[in-house]
Amino acid sequence: MSELVKINNLTRSFHGRKVLDGLSLSVETGKIVGLLAPNGTGKTTLFRLLMGLLTEDSGEIRVDGKPIGKETNNVISYLPDYFVFDDFRRIKNAIEYMKEYFSDFDEKRVKELLEKIHFDENRKFSAMSKGEKEQVQLVLFLSRRAKLYLLDEPLAAVDPAKREFIINTILGSFGEENSVIISTHLVLDIEKILDEVIMLKDGKVCLSGEADVLRDEYGKKLNDIFKDTFRYEEGGKGNE
Amino acid sequence: MSENSFGEKMMNENTTSENKEAMQNKIGSLGVKLALRNFKKYIIIGVIIPLLMTIPSMIVQGEWFKNDKAGTDPYVKYEVYESVPESWLDVCEEKDGKYVIGTLVDWPLHDSMEAVTDYGFIIIVVCLYIYLIRDVYLTFWGKRAALELAVPCSRTVIFLAKFIPAMICEIWTFFLIALSDCFLEGGFKLKDGAIAMQSVRSYESAGWGYMTGVDFIPWDSVCLHTMAFLVIYLGIVFLISLCSNLNRKMKDPAILSIAGLVTLLIAALSFVTEVAAFENNMLILMFVVPVILLILCIISIRRHNLMKA
Structure with missing residues (x-):
């Protein structure tokens, strides 16, 4: 397995506050990685840095061995935590856009997935609920044959009944040649599919490792480890 | 064996350079x-x-x-x-x-x-x-x-792909x-x-x-309107780009003060070059500020940052 993402001593501030503070991590191909942290701890910032939507203060980021730029855009499919398409457009317009600008976009796959969830391509986004839009957006971004999928809170706006579909879609897009990084604080729903876990605290990695190893080591579910790790922080105490 | 691996290496290098060229063409x-x-x-x-x-x-x-x-x-x-x-x-x-x-x-x-x-x-x-x-x-x-x-x-390409059609539409409108x-x-x-x-x-x-x-x-009127559009369009892009870079270390009031000063500077420079252009009957002088702003926009957009972290 090769190293797909390599981050070294990454720092990014906002209004003088360090959102990421000397963060180092690596992700290998063929893994589903959970980036677990409470809100406001730098998960979205990290994804935006990987997409080049933000630039780092210091440190180094490499994806597929290359620095962030147009070449890395070719291998990353980024699902943001909000809806990016214009509301007055239809699903078919979004498909056309993806087809036109992303050479790895698999039109056949998107049509299959849309059929599964009974979405007509002619439907307008303005006539959909927030959850439906998020579902369509996820389907569109996962229909790229990318090497790295960055999914920012993919379950947040979706009701529990639809989460199963989303998890299955993620698994369907995943293979030995690519990796998925899922940022979420809804650990319970996602923990069964995670190979590795990275927990962020104070802009640094506070806990990381293979999901099974962590479960064995702590004798708990990942959800409970997550709760324990961040519950102390609320009380203003350390972990020890 | 070594020949084979050398051949393979050469082939790989050729393929890589072909891929690079293909990618550049595609871009x-x-x-x-x-x-x-x-x-x-x-x-x-x-x-x-x-x-x-x-x-x-x-x-x-x-x-x-x-x-x-x-x-x-x-x-x-x-x-x-x-x-x-x-x-x-x-x-x-x-x-x-x-x-x-x-x-x-x-x-x-x-x-x-x-x-x-x-x-x-x-x-x-x-x-x-x-x-x-x-x-x-x-x-x-x-x-x-x-x-x-x-x-x-x-x-840069994404920005120019926005800016050039916008400029064409504006010039067309001012001409009309x-x-x-x-x-x-x-x-x-x-x-x-x-x-x-x-x-x-x-x-x-x-x-x-x-x-x-x-x-x-009246070409001078077309030039003047175009200059005004370019200064406003490029000036706003540059100011937002500048603010999004400054917000790493600075708080909002400090950023706003700097943005205000830069706006005044752009307005003063535009006015001076416009007057000079009319007095010397050199319309080209009007475009000094827009050209400077375009260069600044291209440089700042290359190190692009969203407004929020």
């Missing part, structure tokens, strides 16, 4: 695709509506062409032209030893046509400014950034505004059958006299 064509897509997006508000807004001035121009019918059309009369025409563009005719000119007099729709054109173009220009600036903002700092900046193109002004204020007429011979005259023969046309399009 180049993606840039053109993006520019065309943006142009298509702007075409209604930036090309078609301004063109429709010239209809009233065309109607006025149609009336002017009736000057040949002096005597039969109630609003077109021959008036004596006081000075002896000198310009090759002059369309005065000699009748009974006097120079006369056809003039549109008291045409009742003239004022309303002028008002429709003036207000119409003001609304179009304001809408166009808002639309174009909103579009570039949404792409680089707004909700569409995650989608549009994910395209495998450099930030100037053309409408001409059509509203005077008339074109062929002299001795030569197509190039056109004349622009005032309909109002009283007061300030006939405007014997020379430059039938």
Whole structure:
């Protein structure tokens, strides 16, 4: 397995506050990685840095061995935590856009997935609920044959009944040649599919490792480890 | 064995350079695709509506062409032209030893046509400014950034693919505004059958006299409007880009102060170069500030940052 993402001593501030503070991590191909942290701890910032939507203060980021730029855009499919398409457009317009600008976009796959969830391509986004839009957006971004999928809170706006579909879609897009990084604080729903876990605290990695190893080591579910790790922080105490 | 691996290595290197070249070609064509897509997006508000807004001035121009019918059309009369025409563009005719000119007099729709054109173009220009600036903002700092900046193109190409169609639409609109002004204020007429011979005259023969046309399009006005657009468009892009870089270390009040100072500096420089351009009769001087801003925008957009972390 090769190293797909390599981050070294990454720092990014906002209004003088360090959102990421000397963060180092690596992700290998063929893994589903959970980036677990409470809100406001730098998960979205990290994804935006990987997409080049933000630039780092210091440190180094490499994806597929290359620095962030147009070449890395070719291998990353980024699902943001909000809806990016214009509301007055239809699903078919979004498909056309993806087809036109992303050479790895698999039109056949998107049509299959849309059929599964009974979405007509002619439907307008303005006539959909927030959850439906998020579902369509996820389907569109996962229909790229990318090497790295960055999914920012993919379950947040979706009701529990639809989460199963989303998890299955993620698994369907995943293979030995690519990796998925899922940022979420809804650990319970996602923990069964995670190979590795990275927990962020104070802009640094506070806990990381293979999901099974962590479960064995702590004798708990990942959800409970997550709760324990961040519950102390609320009380203003350390972990020890 | 070693030969094989050397051959394989060479093949890989060739393939890599071919891939690189293919990718660069693809990125180049993606840039053109993006520019065309943006142009298509702007075409209604930036090309078609301004063109429709010239209809009233065309109607006025149609009336002017009736000057040949002096005597039969109630609003077109021959008036004596006081000075002896000198310009090759002059369309005065000699009748009974006097120079006369056809003039549109008291045409009742003239004022309303002028008002429709003036207000119409003001609304179009304001809408166009808002639309174009909103579009570039949404792409680089707004909700569409995650989608549009994910395209495998450099930030410079993505920015130029927005800026060039926006500039074309603006220049087209300003050209049509100037053309409408001409059509509203005077008339074109062929002299001795030569197509190039056109004349622009005032309909109002009283007061300030006939405007014997020379430059039938006021290019200085087109240049001035274009300069204003470029300064505002590029200035806003540069300011947002600057603020998004400053917000790493600074708080909002400090950023706003710097943005305010930069705005004043841009406005002062624009004013100075505009005055210099008119005084020295060098319209090109007007574009010094826009060119500097364009370079600054390209540099700052390469190290692009969203406004929020």
